[in-house]
Amino acid sequence: MSLSLFASLWRRSPKLPIVPVPTQSTAALYYRKAPWWARWALVLVALDVMAATSAMEITWNHWTVPSPTNSAREESTNDTADEVILQPLWKRGPACMLHFMSGCVVAGSILAFRSRVVRSVSIVQTSKAANTAPRVYVQTASHPPNFGHEFPLRWCLLKKRSDAQLIFDVQNQGRWLLDMRGASINGRPPSAAPEVARTSMLGAWKSQLLPSVSKPTVIPTQINKKSTGRR
Secondary structure (H helix, E strand, C coil), rough: CCCHHHHCCCCCCCCCCCCCCCEEEEEECCCCCCHHHHHHHHHHHHHHHHHHHHHHHHHHHHHHCCCCHHHHHHHHHHCCCCCEEEHHHHHHHHHHHHHHHHHHHHHHHHHHCCCCEEEEEECCHHHHHHHHCEEEEEEEEECCCCCCEEHHHHEEEEEEEEEEEEEECCCCCCEEEECCCCCCCCCCCCCCCHHHHHHHHHHHHHHHHCCCCCCCCCCCCCCCHHHHHCC
């Protein structure tokens, strides 16, 4: 994911609750297996922590320079072994802080990117007796199976980002990325062309947005023959 994509996805939003996805949504409108880096995000974060702490330890305890007494000692003796001393504190301290901040930025970026990659989108149509609007359930790569965010359908909007990607935009809540490469739409097998999957996704989404239009009830008009007849 590029920085421009992260900037387009980033929106300051409140903390969203994680709710179970109803089992009545048998087939997801959109499903795509999370990319490898999202599935192994916690491992990557652990490796990043190890790299950052190792760099800090090496910088603090082993970043040395030749001792200034080496030249004088070499003139008086034949010993060619150089003595070393640690770098000054004002150098090692900021360097360790730089390693620490870099590790935090990398780990935070991995987790933030993962939370914006959508794994599944399901729409649950409620019954007319419940008199509630349809609900959209979004599962990201950071959610456990069958758990996700819940939004009213009227808050949600799909935007085209590229031929292979869509942006799932929720009013005042945030944006998420839908990658069409290898995505399954309405339970059908993934299409080889992401453009076809994108068109199918937009068509399926519009069909969910369109309200069911019932035929109007025709009330027959009773004609009073006495009033309309000749007198």
